[in-house]
Amino acid sequence: MDLQLKGKRALVTGSSAGLGEAIARLLAAEGAAVIVHGRNKSRAAAVAEGIKNDGGQATFVLGDLSTDEGADAVAGNVLADGPVDILVNNAGAYQPRAWMDVSAAEWGKSYNINVLAYVRMIHRLLPAMKTLGWGRMIQIGSSGGIEPFALQPDYLAATAARHNLTVSLARELKGTGITSNTIAPGPMLVENTRNMLLNMAGQYGWGTAWADIERNAVMQFVQNDVGRFGRPEEVAAAVAYLSSPMTNYITGALLRVDGGHTRSV
Known part of the structure; x- marks a missing residue:
């Protein structure tokens, strides 16, 4: 099936390894020009080079999205070549810590890394995307944001916030041609x-x-x-689907890719 991504530009944050790398590789295989993002130059460059060796289009940008300065640097480099059609907010970090081992300050740090980093990129890329009259804002959430467990409570609360901001953003984008959706992977x-x-x-x-x-x-x-x-490629397939013009009627949605792990929704 042709997902009609040829000619689209896509930024995938946190795509120098793991789940983000799988997403970047599949979007490129479907014809999108992909911008790989990371903080380590050699790793980000290696992913972009691998995509090009496979016949795809890719560049890379570097920056720490947990700071305004880092987000400015990433957005400036990306927008220098024009708007992006697709933003996949994937970058994040967590530690499997018990409830009482996570201080209030660490909760704040987790929220910054896992929520505000997403907000920073939406703020910086959305105005230019609106000029296209079409676009995709895709957040990577988590099944743990739907059914939390005891470990890493700060991260699970942050992923729930990602789910929530996606729906609010969908309402904000009414009539723009831009959709906002979340994909919630289970354990990968x-x-x-x-x-x-x-x-x-x-x-x-x-x-x-x-x-x-x-x-x-x-x-x-x-x-x-x-x-x-789950395998990263299975989440990447869901991202590619929601990136397609064929999903113009899907917005404000949460797509679980968790093997049936989530039972409450």
Whole structure:
């Protein structure tokens, strides 16, 4: 299926590795000119170069979106070549800390990194996007923002705020041709997750073969209907779908990509 992304420019924040990289690669494979974003030059450049080696179009920008100065630098470099058609707000960070181990100051830091960074890029890129009469604002949320658990409460509350701001933004964008949607992944099998599970396998008796480790970890902690962790490419496919002109009638929506992990919605 042609998702009609040829000729579109897309910025994917936090795309020098993991989930963001998978999103950037798939958008480029669908014909979009992708701007890879990160804070590490060698990693961001490597992703952009890999996309170009595969026949896609890609550049990269660097900047820390947790500060106004960093967001200004990123937006300035991006807008120097014109408006973006698609913004995928993906950058964020978390630590799996227990409730009482997260100070109020750390809650504030988490909100800045995981919510205000999104707001900064929307503020900076939306005015130029409006001149196109069409666009996509896509936030990456989390199934934990719908059904929170005990660990990392600051991050889960921040992802819930992402879900909320997406709907508010959709109302704000009425009549502009720009849609605003959230994708909420469940637990994803990225490199850090895989390494963590391998380290935990002996403690929990999950076995030594990866297939056994993943199955047992899912049964103990994730408990979804598919029986495995999600893959970044599966979230990337959802992003590509919502980026397409074929989804002009979808806005203010939350699309779960979680294997049935979320039960309350």
